[in-house]
Amino acid sequence: MTPQAWVTLVVGVLASIGVVGTLLQRQRSEAADRMHRDRFDARAEWWRRFQWAAEQAHEGDDASSELGFAVLEALTESPLVTSSEIGILAATANLRARRSSSDTGRGEQS
Secondary structure: OOHHHHHHHHHHHHHHHHHHHHHHHHHHHHHHHHHHHHHHHHHHHHHHHHHHHHHHHOOOOHHHHHHHHHHHHHHOOOOOOOHHHHHHHHHHHHHHHHHHHHHHHHHHHO
């Protein structure tokens, strides 16, 4: 083979390696994007469920309230919960505890 043929072969091989490397990097990047998007969507759904449960928990109806608090309790076990959301869930639980104690106090006074 002539030196020019070798140079052409080396350039072709290097270009092929570059194309394959670019395709692999793109595939990894798209997989990471999908993972981030899926996590974001799951967290958004968790928040929608939290809002629904909080609304149910603070309804006047006892059955709705119990259902709401049961869902809130289940939401606390989700791996999607962050430390700030744990604080929000704790505040909701504290509100329930205060309501329970005030309802108990009213029952004793009647």
